[in-house]
Amino acid sequence: MSFDLAIIGGGASGLSAAIEAKRESKKAGIDLNVTVFEHLNKPAKKILATGNGRCNFCNTDLNESHYFGDNDFIKDVLSSKYNDSIGFFKSMGILPYFENGRVYPRSEQATSIRDALLKTCEILNINFLTECDIEKIEVDNNKFIILDNNYDSVIIATGGNSQKSQGSDGSGYKLLKALGHKITDISPALTALTINEKSFKDLKGLRVKGNCALYSGRKLLKEEYGEIQFTENAISGIPVLNISQFANGKKNLNVLIDVCNEFSVNDLTKHFKECRYKSPTFRTEEILSGIIPQKLAYFVMKKSGIKENTLASKLTEKNIESLVLTLKQLEFKIDGVRDFDYSQVTKGGASSSDFDTKSLISKKQDGLFACGEILNVNGDCGGYNLHFAWTSGRLAGASAVKYLNNK
Numbered sequence: 498m499s500f501d502l503a504i505i506g507g508g509a510s511g512l513s514a515a516i517e518a519k520r521e522s523k524k525a526g527i528d529l530n531v532t533v534f535e536h537l538n539k540p541a542k543k544i545l546a547t548g549n550g551r552c553n554f555c556n557t558d559l560n561e562s563h564y565f566g567d568n569d570f571i572k573d574v575l576s577s578k579y580n581d582s583i584g585f586f587k588s589m590g591i592l593p594y595f596e597n598g599r600v601y602p603r604s605e606q607a608t609s610i611r612d613a614l615l616k617t618c619e620i621l622n623i624n625f626l627t628e629c630d631i632e633k634i635e636v637d638n639n640k641f642i643i644l645d646n647n648y649d650s651v652i653i654a655t656g657g658n659s660q661k662s663q664g665s666d667g668s669g670y671k672l673l674k675a676l677g678h679k680i681t682d683i684s685p686a687l688t689a690l691t692i693n694e695k696s697f698k699d700l701k702g703l704r705v706k707g708n709c710a711l712y713s714g715r716k717l718l719k720e721e722y723g724e725i726q727f728t729e730n731a732i733s734g735i736p737v738l739n740i741s742q743f744a745n746g747k748k749n750l751n752v753l754i755d756v757c758n759e760f761s762v763n764d765l766t767k768h769f770k771e772c773r774y775k776s777p778t779f780r781t782e783e784i785l786s787g788i789i790p791q792k793l794a795y796f797v798m799k800k801s802g803i804k805e806n807t808l809a810s811k812l813t814e815k816n817i818e819s820l821v822l823t824l825k826q827l828e829f830k831i832d833g834v835r836d837f838d839y840s841q842v843t844k845g846g847a848s849s850s851d852f853d854t855k856s857l858i859s860k861k862q863d864g865l866f867a868c869g870e871i872l873n874v875n876g877d878c879g880g881y882n883l884h885f886a887w888t889s890g891r892l893a894g895a896s897a898v899k900y901l902n903n904k
C-alpha cells in the first residue's frame with residue numbers, strides 16, 4: 498500500500514518531519530511518498546541566518562522554563578522520543594560544539610546543518626516543490642487536495658510571522674484557520690527595544706555586560722543578565738531579546754541597566770570615596786574607565802551631572818551618590834519593540850489545545866498535523882526554538898506514519 502504525505506514549509510521543522518516520516522515508514526514497511534512544498538526558491542533559507550551564521554541548534558539546559566506557551570503541551574512534545582537533537586544531527590554526520598550551554602555544529606557554520614538536512618532528504622528520496630506558495634488546502638473524502646493533487650496526510654510546518662524575507666509570512670495561520678483551528682494573538686519575540694533619546698546615539702557600537710530590567714511604570718516585567726548591545730536607536734543582545742516579548746502591549750516602558758552587577762551600592766560608594774584620596778589627581782573619566790568602557794564612562798558622567806575633567810579629589814558626596822546610582826540603574830525610556838521584520842521568533846500561533854500532545858495530530862481535522870514555530874510555543878534565545886522545531890517536526894513526521902499505518 499502506498500501513501501502520499503504533503504509537508505507545507507521546507508524550514509527546520511518541515512525538513513525534520515520529512516526525514517523522520519521517511520525513516521519511520523521504512524521501519525514500518527510502508528511505501529510513503531513525501532513532498533515538501535516551499536514557497537521560496539530554496540528550502541532551509543532561514544537556517545543559514547541562525548546563530549549569526551553559526552546555527553545554535555540546541556542547548557544543554559533544556560528545562561521547560563525556557564519555553565512560553567501551554568506548559569503541559571510543551572512538556573509532552575519535548576519529552577517525546579524525538580527530543581535528541583544532538584543525536585539527530587550526529588546521525589547526519591554533524592558533531593556538536595558547546596559554548597556556555599549553547600550547541601553549534603563543530604564547523605560553526607550553519608551551512609553544515611542545512612547541507613546535512615538536504616543531503617539526507619536526497620538520500621531518502623524526498624520530493625521538493627519550490628517557489629510554490631500554498632494558499633489553500635481542500636479536504637474531500639478523507640483526502641487533502643493541494644495544487645490539484647491528492648494527499649493522505651498533511652503536516653503544516655510554515656513557521657510563524659517573523660522575518661518575511663526568510664519565508665515565514667504568517668500564511669500558515671490562514672491554512673490552519675480554514676481547517677477549523679484557533680490562532681491566538683501573535684506578537685514579535687526575541688527582538689530589539691527601541692530608544693528615542695538624543696544622547697543615546699553616543700553609545701552606538703557599545704557592548705556591555707549587565708542586568709537589564711524591563712519595567713512598565715514601576716512594575717518589573719522581566720530582567721536578565723548578559724551582554725547588551727547598543728545601536729543608534731535600540732538595545733539588543735541576548736538579555737534584551739529574551740525580555741522583549743514582555744514589552745508587547747505594555748505602556749510607560751523603561752529599562753534599568755545595572756552595568757556593575759557584581760558590585761553593591763556600598764562597594765561602589767566605598768571605592769569612589771577611596772579614590773578621592775588614593776588617586777586624587779585622576780580625572781573622573783579615568784577612574785570610571787577602570788570599571789566600564791570609556792564610551793560609557795563619558796555617558797555615565799553626563800547622566801550623573803558631573804563635568805568632564807573633574808578630579809577624583811573634587812568629587813562630592815552627592816556626585817558619588819549619583820555616579821553609583823547611574824552605574825546601578827542606567828535608565829532609558831523604551832520607545833517601542835522592533836516589529837516582525839526584525840524579530841527572530843513569533844509569540845503565539847496555532848492554539849496547542851487543538852492538537853494531541855503526544856502525536857501533534859489535529860483534533861479538528863483527521864490526518865492533519867502541525868509542527869514548529871506555527872504552534873503557540875516560543876523559546877528563549879539559545880537554541881531553544883530550533884530544538885523545538887526539530888523535536889516537534891520529527892514527532893509530527895513519525896506520527897503521520899503511524900496514522901497512515903493504522904488507516
Ligand SMILES: Cc1cc2nc3c(=O)[nH]c(=O)nc-3n(C[C@H](O)[C@H](O)[C@H](O)COP(=O)(O)OP(=O)(O)OC[C@H]3O[C@@H](n4cnc5c(N)ncnc54)[C@H](O)[C@@H]3O)c2cc1C
Binds near residue numbers: 505511536549840881
Ligand atoms: C535571524 C534569525 C536567527 C535565529 N537564530 C536562531 C538560533 O540560533 N537558534 C534557535 O534555536 N533559533 C533561532 N532562530 C529561530 C528559528 O530559526 C525558528 O524558530 C525556526 O526556524 C522555526 O522553524 P519552522 O520550521 O517552524 O519555521 P521556518 O524555519 O520559518 O520555516 C518555515 C518554512 O515554510 C515556508 N513557508 C511558509 N509559508 C508557506 C506557504 N504558505 N507555502 C509554502 N511554504 C511556506 C517558509 O518559506 C520557510 O522555509 C532564529 C531566527 C531568525 C529569524
